[in-house]
Amino acid sequence: MATAPKLVAQRTFYKRPLPPSCIAFTSKEGKRLFAKALAEDNLESYFLLAPQMVTQNEPAFCALASLVQILNSFEVDPQRKWKGGWRWYDQDMLDCCRPLTAVETDGLTLPEFACLARCNGLRATVTSPLLDSSGSAAQRAEGIAKFRDDLRAVSKGRGTMALSYSRKTLGQTGDGHFSPVGAFCEEDDMVLILDVARFKYPSYWIPVELAYDSMLPIDKATGQPRGYVVLEVAGAEPGSLNAPLSLTSVTLNKSSWASLHSSLSRLLLSTSKSTPDVSSLLLTLLSHISALPTSPLSARPTASSTLPPLLDTFSLTPLASLVPFALSPDPNAILLHTLFILALLSPRSQLSALVPSSLISSLQTLADQSLEHLPQLREEVDSATRQLGALGECCRSEESNGAACGCAGPPGKQDPIARVE
Structure with missing residues (x-):
């Protein structure tokens, strides 16, 4: 009598528990932080971004998902059709700075993310932690102070922010990742990360200093620390459905x-x-x-x-x-x-x-x-x-920055950015 073949073992994932460094947005403590941020008037980014929350389409599309969420939140007209007669940003549209096939394999660097934002009508101001040879405490304190100032500004409605950080620093699995910043609880010095890998982790609060430290590990693709981008609409007014449709x-x-x-x-x-x-x-x-x-x-x-x-x-x-x-x-x-x-x-x-x-x-x-x-x-x-x-x-x-970005050299010289799995 024939026996059925054994099933091949498969390694699959559905969600992961948050590490102790992260406070789940929907937890009791997460709700308390949300209420404090609301009282401080530091939730403008959240109310802008939350209606457009997306999940990244591919394991390495975290940057694209973050930017799509921000572009659609700002009501920027893509000037091209999504489906039917509708114009709407989708992750598959963001191929200005690198082919999507390359992004699917390697992800994006911080400068490439800013490039994509500018290609699609946003002002993008990039800030990366600057490290001197001594890594002085004074320099770190100065960087964190600027980070807090920018968090306060976007949380009160002056643009929005995307963070490029290392998951390892937070105690999470994986490494390089992008996600939008949703809010800033000033009294408790906590920042809300709207994680676009929703199949893996929910949105969570982390201490501001930990968020800053998560940008310090060197990105192998650029040879530089990661960082954050403050994004604003480049024109005086957001795009509209009456804007001319881009033909080329x-x-x-x-x-x-x-x-x-x-x-x-x-x-x-x-x-x-x-x-x-x-x-x-x-x-x-x-x-x-x-x-x-x-x-x-x-x-x-x-x-x-x-x-x-x-x-x-x-x-x-x-x-x-x-x-x-x-x-x-x-x-x-x-x-x-x-x-x-x-x-x-x-x-x-x-x-x-x-x-x-x-x-x-x-x-x-x-x-x-x-x-x-x-x-x-x-x-x-x-x-x-x-x-x-x-x-x-x-x-x-x-x-x-002395980065091997591939601009002047042959393709394939970049080290792959860690996939989100």
């Missing part, structure tokens, strides 16, 4: 943008003395960009019926008349490349400093004349300029 997106990530920026810099430097007019400059850049394996600016799938008519109108402008789009098997691709060049050479771009001084005024006049009656395409150029700026700032931040 930059397809570069921080590494491919660093490579392209380098090659374009060399190209502009080598042609600065041999480029007699704007047309020659455009054709030189267009040839370089057209040779890339992937277009750096592409149409969103949802723009299939809206973008072509706008590009048809753009094709009649003085600027477009200088490029041979009509001879291309894909005229719209050449016109998109031309819009991307406008973003590259925007006065806000570092590359604009490499444009021959004799051509700057002519180029700007042509751009203004061509986009004057096309406000939506001007918005596309401005959006691409912002994304490129965020990518560049991410690389400069990591390089200035």
